[in-house]
Amino acid sequence: MKEHPHTEETQADAEPRVSASELERARILDACERKDIDKLKDIAIAPGGFLSDHLRSRSWPILLGFDAGVVSDISKDVSNSWTHLPRHRDEEQVKLDVDRSFVYYPNDNSQAQLEGKKAELSDLITQVLRQQPYLCYFQGYHDICQVLLLVLPASLRTLAVSRLSVLRIRDFMLPTLAPAIVQLRLIPDLLHAVDPGLCAHLSRNEPYFALSDTLTMFAHNVQRYSDIARLFDALIAREQVFSIYVFTQIVLRRRDELLEHEEPDMLHFALSKLPPDLDLDAVIAEAARLFDKHPPESLRSWRRISSASVLKTTRDVKALGRQSLQDGHDFFDRQVRELRWAERRQKIARVAWANRTLLFTLLVGVSAIYLRKTPAWAGLLAWTARLVSRS
Template structure:
């Protein structure tokens, strides 16, 4: 698939494949101004970029451009911030993201209020589930962080999530929401991350709102747009996925967490967030399609089996070229408007409904056949129990006279049918 350069018209010349170099300056860890995780080189489950003495000259130029904009923010409009976030290399450093991410979604300083304590929120109905999920998110925390700071950061994450669902009680917490929240918290701190997460969670165009409904049906509907996009771009890959009936479940964690749960490289996660924060709500689905298409060769070489393909696709390689993938996703979005895809998505969902109905009908008939078989075995067992009961009952009630009379009758019947035994001599 050919990739077009989205920034060619604007003179963009940056050529970085997801490796955002850290800021040269070292900062102390502060829970309200989180240290740039790229600066930490302690081994962990996450793979962080190493510090290099040499920085790509193109990235150095972009860094200077960002710093000029931050020095005079009143002279910079939203389009310029979005261009910096979407162009190759993204926003480079968490020092810049801390300031620019809130600007991308319209958060003001007046909204960055002091958070309440965890004790004030511990009576909420979702408290226990949120705490469980937060405790399972240790790999998303900076490696080597002291225990006391880790506990404080976990508490901040719990407070952040509960504040949002308390402010917007119509939203339902979902597992994976904490992966988005921790990314915002690590970059922006606890004050700015709250209004930022609210913007992403509530509103007509809020990208996370479909995930926070009473059922996952809205999420599944949106994720279904991935399959027509793949089919239009590469019918062979689409046919393979369709034949294996792999569906879209392999990509559900990607979509729900904006890839935060599934990627090992922190720099890849924040690079994608740079792009998603200034893109249409459905854009992560197009990134999902672009990843599948990029791995199309692997898909076609894999056995056409649901379990095999699901296992292959659900595990994202660490070396995905996300700059190229983002360019491909943007091209796919421009060529396949979501409104144009609606008839294909509707047809896909009708077919899935028919398959589900056929499966349910087959299972119903199987259950009924099993019930009839069990009933038949029950009647046979009941008949046999009747015979054995009669055999046990007869000796107790049959007198010698009754036995003699019965024998006489049986002998008479036998002689009636076989008289030659007595009269042919």
């Protein structure tokens, strides 16, 4: 009987092959099924992230610390009771910002469809703020919420935005942006560790140029929906501080361009705009390597970050799943107390400096009495008082 040497190969070829994308999809679904945070973190850094909005709807809730299935069932029985809650103090600003939303995407919707999405966005933000009335709205918050609205089904949006707001971007929703400014100090520290020359060149500008991107999770400046959804995969899967590493890595990739700018104003303008042709997969992978090589604890400004800051309370992504909205509220209250105490210290210091001559005169008098008018000490204090009065 004549053999057919290619029979086995022909049979193998006849079997359906599983594509790489199908294997990756199965890998994501398996990680979601097992709620494997570590695996989801790895996938979020890999090229393509979670690949599709359907898979993001499965992954993001797990990373934000809630069970999508339970929330979906509950939401069917929940009425619009939030509409009867007291108005939030920032609702007028919310309306102004929502009117300016959906500028870049989606770009295949009719005007009527866009108006419908704006109404949904307004309700989403208003509901979250009324249910967490202590939070302070900031301009650009609507950009973040817009992404979650487009990615997630309606039943998951409110809890996703609430947990993101209270547990991930809480520092930006305090009564002042001072904690957000403190976070920006980590950027020069990172740049100095990697590229001291570029750091020195940029040091003529305060790192305020990074505020818009870090504040809005890059949603304000990234113009393609596929790009911002993919970037959110990494930002939601990783520690909150990871956005600092992403911004720093973008700066490092633009080294030659930035060194060409000598004027501080032009440099600030260039840094505050993202280049349109960013290779986000490469940026994210490089930022992850930068994070591993220079963890936040190695940066000088890390010690200035409050222990109640989201940068430290989400340092372990798994901890997020164990934190409740009440935990976030408690952290918020701690940060507010710290801010008020810092403001009081600054006020006392300003008053003391403004009245330094009077205070020093009193010090001289008290010291003279205490030292029993010792001529040498009295003379020294009098000379110091005259010196202070001239300053």
